[in-house]
Amino acid sequence: MLIEQRLEKIKAIIEEERSATMAYLAEKLKVSKDTIRRDLIKLEHQNILRRTHGGAVSIDREATIFNYQQRSKKHNQIKEQIAYKTAEWIKNNCSIIFDSSTTVEAVIRKLHNKTIYAITNSLTHAILLAQFEKTEVTVLPGALHKEQLFLYGSETVKKIEHYHTDYTILGVFAISADGLFIHTEAEGLVKRQMIEQGDTVIAVADHTKLNTTGLFKVCDLNAIDVLITDHVPQQEFLTCLQNNNVNIITLD
Template sequence: MYQEERIIGILQFLKDHRRISVEQICEKFNVSRDTARRDLVKLEDRKAIVRTRGGAILPSSHNQVKNYSHRLKTVSSEKQRIGKEAATMIHDGDRIILDTSTTVQACANHMGAIDCTVITNSIHQAESLSNKEHVNIQLLGGQLEKEHRFLYGTSVIERLKKFNVDKAFIGVVGISEKGLTIAHEEDGMVKRNMMEQAREVIVLADHTKFGTTEFFQFASLDDVDVIITDKALDYQYQKLMDDHHVQLIVTERFN
């Protein structure tokens, strides 16, 4: 196999799995470690990858997070399946926290006639749940982030500290060995405090979030009890979840 053919294969692997190791290149393409390293050097020269110790990852795109209304209109089928599965974990009598992410919004949309209490700082979550007769809603007041339609600030955090809940459902932009990350610090600070007030923390994240590290780390994997995602993880990330005792629920297994 020519080097250019391997390079195409390496890039495809990275698109599917977010990262690749020298060992994986050797095994997948039946080449030596020196050949694998030369392939990575060429990709790095082209700025197609970022070298890491023992392998490579895709460079961060740092795409601007689209506004919440746009993201609500384009919620993927993967996020809908994750939200539907998350909704099955909410039961009568539960006291829960829902954050502002669109995947968590999908969870709220799939909630049935459940007699429960929901605490949220999302205007959209509150509006959606207001149509559900038996849901008691506590909307956390604070400064309005107009573009993404959530409330934040010290008043939100101080009010959060008054509540003790059964479950917190949290969305992320990135999950990696660095923990849970997000683009906006103010949103991350609220998420961190939401997690601290819950007996069980449930993270909703489609497969594209794994291997991504965004600007602000708001929690470690040790703070997470369950992650619901849409596809099985590769060995590296499955082991990372096991090492931190995170239960993984994969929705594609149910289809």
Template sequence: MTQQERLVEILKLLESKEILKQEEIAQQFNVSKDTARRDILKLVEENLVERTKGGIQLPVIKQQITDYQNRIIQHSTEKKQVATLASSLINSTQTIWLDVSTTVELLSQKNLPKETLFVTNSVDNAISFSTNKNQIYLLGGYYQADSHLLKGPMLMTQLMNFYFDIAFIGASGISEEGIFFDELEDIDLHQQLRAQSKQVVLLIDSSKENLRTSFKVSWETIDTLIVNQPLSTSLQEAINQHPITMIIP
């Protein structure tokens, strides 16, 4: 096996293993430690890997991209169903909020009116919607690299300058108790969106049912719930206690 062939195989291994040590490379490919060290140096020089304590790993940004692609792929059929239903609510005269959500981002694949103004704090949304020639306003703030979003006081100040016809939001989970998010800052953001939106629409796939985190808002936060299939009886009964429109395929 040539060095070039070995480097390709090392990169393939790193896709499944977070860190590879020099000793592992030597053993895996039956080469000397010096050869393994030269392979590592070559990969580092080409900016294909990063050194870490005890070995090498894929560059952080590549891992972030891989993680995001995996989230897109998970339950993709269900998410596309939800996005299709949501797209029917959009018209050319509206101002729309787009949450940081893989399901919300799938709206960019729909044939949406070019006159509609979309506003977001998601870098992925901004790229996807601008690629399709939609009008997109990206709010500024502190960049959180692992989620490709902008947040913080600056974002909240800018947000107050808008009133949305529809705010499309995502969530980490739903239960009889309410709607769950990953971070405390998400609560402030979605409460502000409630105050500044004519209609708040939660887009979620059924895999999120009965998933709970530490941070929750009440069902009063939303007006409409779009989900890919009927929910459990107990959850549906809890939602029915509120004036929420359910949209299901």
């Protein structure tokens, strides 16, 4: 098979399946992984795909960045259902670190009857939590993101280190076999420390976040304990989650 034909076949596979591993492509095209690796480099230079550890994803499968208002309006019904499912996991009389995502905001609204000690870097979440009679709230320090109203930076990360909580609940910007990703390092470092401090780490994400990637890696899959989403992931990714001891909870 000529290289041009092989590249066209790889492009077609990525376009149809949105992502693929090098092992899968090598088997499909009957060539070595080294050959596939060189082909993926060529296609990445053509802006056809983005290489990941062990494979590639199509460009349009990279997670899209929205501002807070846009994100809060997307997939509202799904967020509500995920929020109900997440709230079922939370025991009464517990401590929780909440990140600044809009799906986490939906979860918070379902916890108003529980006694919790809440820690968050989101001013929006803090105002909501302050309305709950049984909730004590700590707002983390740091630099303020003026559009999305969350706090970040070295001061934020350092303060999180002082806490040891029952749960960390975080929204997922992008998740794949390579781990959890986000579009900025500053927010990613905050999320990474939040994960370190929670006994049980619960990640919440609708299906559009699955098998996507981002600029900054937050953690490996084995750093989270539970993934709550609306649809069962594709088999390859599902197996990867299971191999990393992630408990997958779906609405299906």
